[in-house]
Amino acid sequence: MGIVGAGPAGLTLGNLLQQAGIPCVVLERGSREYIETRPRAGVMEHRAVQMLSRHGLADRLLQEADRHGACEFRVDGQAYEVDYSSLYDGQTHYVYPQQEVVKDLVAAFVNGGGDVRFDVQDVALHDIESPAPSLTWTTADGTREKLDCAFIAGADGFHGVTRRSIPPGAIQEFSHQHGIEWLSILAEAPPSTHKVIYALHPDGFAGHMLRSATVSRYYLQVPVDDTVDNWSDERVWAELHKRLALRDSDWSLTEGRIIEKRILDMRSHVVEPMNHGSLYLLGDAAHIITPVGAKGMNLALHDAEVLATALTGYHRTGDDTGLRSYSEVCLRRVWRAQEFSQWMVFMIHRSPEPFLSRLGQARLEHLIGSGASAGYFAQNYVGP
Numbered sequence: 001m002g003i004v005g006a007g008p009a010g011l012t013l014g015n016l017l018q019q020a021g022i023p024c025v026v027l028e029r030g031s032r033e034y035i036e037t038r039p040r041a042g043v044m045e046h047r048a049v050q051m052l053s054r055h056g057l058a059d060r061l062l063q064e065a066d067r068h069g070a071c072e073f074r075v076d077g078q079a080y081e082v083d084y085s086s087l088y089d090g091q092t093h094y095v096y097p098q099q100e101v102v103k104d105l106v107a108a109f110v111n112g113g114g115d116v117r118f119d120v121q122d123v124a125l126h127d128i129e130s131p132a133p134s135l136t137w138t139t140a141d142g143t144r145e146k147l148d149c150a151f152i153a154g155a156d157g158f159h160g161v162t163r164r165s166i167p168p169g170a171i172q173e174f175s176h177q178h179g180i181e182w183l184s185i186l187a188e189a190p191p192s193t194h195k196v197i198y199a200l201h202p203d204g205f206a207g208h209m210l211r212s213a214t215v216s217r218y219y220l221q222v223p224v225d226d227t228v229d230n231w232s233d234e235r236v237w238a239e240l241h242k243r244l245a246l247r248d249s250d251w252s253l254t255e256g257r258i259i260e261k262r263i264l265d266m267r268s269h270v271v272e273p274m275n276h277g278s279l280y281l282l283g284d285a286a287h288i289i290t291p292v293g294a295k296g297m298n299l300a301l302h303d304a305e306v307l308a309t310a311l312t313g314y315h316r317t318g319d320d321t322g323l324r325s326y327s328e329v330c331l332r333r334v335w336r337a338q339e340f341s342q343w344m345v346f347m348i349h350r351s352p353e354p355f356l357s358r359l360g361q362a363r364l365e366h367l368i369g370s371g372a373s374a375g376y377f378a379q380n381y382v383g384p
């Protein structure tokens, strides 16, 4: 098995295959240090953690992650809490930075004898429509190498090479630009909250996400086509203070050194099917989703689990049922997550069209005021 990409998807797949005794090689463009320090996601679903735990891959996570079962919506300076854990079987999120997940997965894979080639360049896929595909790449010292394999897993993210190796017309691509943009900020600041905050403000959405005891992530809705250069640190903090403010409260936002600022492309993209010939796409290589519902890494882990189960079944018995249904099984969850993400995007952003804006407000009022709507939110947010 050749796996392209050592992100959460590729490394989880590698570990599960290794545990099943299926030989695999992981090819990664970055260095080990790069992937182990690349901050992105931080909110993990209950079932994703359970899956990692069943495979002995969540020991540190279970010791160190904070568990969260409530979030807060702030509207016009007023806070509304949604206790989603109590609405969905006591299930909670685990807050654990993505780079720590990656660190744990690399360690487990390498310590178990796994083969990861870091710093590879110019990965190319060959004969993916045949049962004997291969991968070639250039090593850090310039040598061209080749791996013959039975299957290739494309886990190299949205901008990787694997999806682009599929001939035009063989897969359908669904793309949606949400018409909004977020400035994503990571700061060395302890969280100013115990719950994720989604704040709706006339000047746009602001979010306070949790990462660790010393680092927090924040989001600011910014005009489409805005650039990071327009956002000095002072302007970022001023805007966060304003949009996150609470009326009649002594709550305050703790500032810290900003260590990352980037504009997020708020786009959704799904390919169907998620496989072609001997190539199976997983994670961001097959689908991206806005960070609004914190689903991207969780979907990547689910794909890895489904693919590992299918490959293990095939390896042991020759039964390819799991491989044939791989795409369908994954896409069911992907589209459900996309629908939920879209539902949330609509609710927490004020549309420039006044009618749509009022609909979004009505959705939020329904969520805050109705058990049924809060139940829908809880099930989709922490689960399913």
Ligand SMILES: Cc1cc2nc3c(=O)[nH]c(=O)nc-3n(C[C@H](O)[C@H](O)[C@H](O)COP(=O)(O)OP(=O)(O)OC[C@H]3O[C@@H](n4cnc5c(N)ncnc54)[C@H](O)[C@@H]3O)c2cc1C
Binding pocket: 004, 005, 006, 007, 008, 009, 010, 027, 028, 029, 030, 035, 040, 041, 042, 043, 044, 098, 120, 123, 155, 156, 157, 158, 159, 160, 161, 184, 264, 282, 283, 284, 285, 291, 293, 294, 295, 296, 297, 298, 299, 300
């Ligand atoms: C700011 C932000 C916040 C987020 N918050 C959340 C959250 O709270 N919860 C959540 O679930 N998700 C979240 N996400 C999404 C999540 O980070 C992604 O969905 C996740 O990283 C997908 O994992 P992956 O393994 O599919 O891809 P990636 O993590 O992108 O890994 C792909 C790997 O492939 C390597 N690669 C790329 N091209 C090549 C090549 N040609 N050859 C070899 N290797 C290659 C890359 O270097 C990388 O290491 C967030 C994303 C961002 C940007």
